[in-house]
Amino acid sequence: MIARSRAARRAPSLAVALAVALVAALAGCATIPSTGAVQSTDPLSNTVQSDIEFLPAGPVAGSDQERIIRDFIDAGTGSQDNYAVAREYLTSTFAAKWDPRASVIVRQGSGIVAPVSGAQSTYTVQSAATVDSSGHYTESQPSTSTSLTFKFARVGGQWRLSYAPAGIVLSTANFDLVFRPHAVYFFDPTYTYLVPDERWFLARTSTTTRIAEAVLAGPSTWLRGAVVSAFPEGTGLSLNSVTTSSGTAHVDLTGDALSADSAQRSRMRAQLVASFSTVATVSSVDISVEGTALSIPESTGSVAIRNPTVDARPLVISKGTFGFATPSTVTPIAGLTKTVTALKPTSVELSTRQNAAAVGTPQGVFAVREGAAARRVDARSDLVDPAYDDAGFVWSAQATAPRSLTAYSLDGTPHRLTTSLPADEQLVAFRLSRDGARIALLFDADGTPRLLVAAVIRDGNHVPTGLGDPLELTPPTGTPVGLTWVDEITVATLSSNEAGDSLVSEHVVGGETSDLGRPSNTGVSIVGGNGVDRVSVMTAAGALLQPRGNGWEDTGVSADLLATQR
Secondary structure, eight states, X not given: OOOOOHHHHHOOOHHHHHHTTOEEOOOOOOXXXXXXXXXXXXXXXXXXXXXXXXXXXXXXXXXXXXXXXXXXXXXXXXXXXXXXXXXTTBOHHHHTTOOTTSEEEEEEEEEEEEEEETTEEEEEEEEEEEEETTOOEEEOOTTOEEEEEEEEEEETTEEEEEEOOSSEEEEHHHHHHHEEEEEEEEEOTTSSEEEEEEEEEESSTTHHHHHHHHHHHOSOGGGBTXXXXXXXXXXXXXXXXXXXXXXXXXXXXXXXXGGOOHHHHHHHHHHHHHHTTTOTTOSEEEEEETTEXXXXXXXXXXXXXXXXXXXXXXXXXXXXXXXXXXXXXXXXXXXXXXXXXXXXXXXXXXXXXXXXXXXEETTEEEEEETTSOOEEEEOOSSBOOOEEETTTEEEEEETTEEEEEEEEETTSOEEEOBOOOOSSSEEEEEEEOTTSSEEEEEEEETTEEXXXXXXXXXXXXXXXXXXXXXXXXXOOSSEEEEEEEOSSSEEEEEEEOTTOOEEEEEEETTSOEEEOOOOSSOEEEXXXXXXXXXXXXXXTTSEEEEEETTEEEEEEEEOSEEOEEO
């Protein structure tokens, strides 16, 4: 786990840049508007950054083999002219073959160079993470070592590399300066939500091209089946790059795009607008097909939601009332409060429209709807807290049988899901993302926590039928207690150590993991709000805590149960 705050990871300071002799590249401050046809309804992130440019040095005359390797690795920070400086360390023949964009190893420490023979050495380093050629970021397991082989030849009396592994190696500090996270967006199958797929690209002018290529190539393997693209199959970039002028990104597509109808074209633009939202130099998007402007209607009457939000007030049961709380009052939810509290629940998840809920009790899992009697949909034993699906389902599973995961229609009809989840591990908690396209699951594997995120697969009627092969994230430390979605791309977990102290961790799906600190007292449940600073932890004493600065603060709200909002 990389113990850094999210702000620190996404906003390196100018002081740090100057300390390592960087040159800040100029970047515009315009942002893409969040209004218009088929676009997100949420405001844009304010974490957009300017590019930062390293200026590495070329080979020093008389360098021995170890220095050539180390200086070559350091030169991987300079992507100018297709890594021209790094290629100076290679023989002319190999320089033409070397592919620096194949991958990135994010290293911890300086590594060890060891000679194998007079013309070959290895470089062994502890890996913190890797990034593949498509921008997929994968954190490494603790103490993961990577060994790279380098071969040498004499050129004009100086050592040069006749072979080096494809890709580059960056320190954790330099990686966060040279690369940036960008969410590439796709739609859920109903086109109600824009769903993020996090990638990491060089912070250079070519970023818009990499983002557009990623959108057109489709979602990550683990997310396939849960999301769709508005672009017709086979559509690619007609030109080799996306150009930007006066804040407008010009995206020229191949002729396949002409088969899209008006609604598709608006959605195509929405995907690009959302995906370019973290590029500081882009404020609008212009789409053409082989040089001719593509006709796109200004409005189709529909709006796709990006990063859906919830009520800022915590949802609780306190003194027999189920509702939204402040330090002095609890406002009941009309049509649900009495039915929910009568069940004496151990957990509640409320629907987006606040007219239905999934309720966990010692007697089983219930579906509760406004104006109707509560219906027990799952009477099995050893159930974990259920989840509500806004498509009209209550999800439930047995802790000792994760593959028992079942989505129940509100009338009680079961839909058993096909999954490849571990069969021999304890399921601690699970939660659906607010867009309904993904599920996060927290396991206890004989004392070792595991954190997975998987795609939710649905049939043509939006009935859940299974989960895709899961993506494994870096788990929390200690004993897992609970998890929640913090925003569209981040999961937070609650865990505890042997002394009963609690730890909250933040896990970006497709990104880094970091600590959010240790709430005082013993945390028993965790619920997300609108962003990291609105995560709530309820203690065993019923106090609700939220992060403030470098610590956690009592909100003044006390509760018997902390509920989840969709």
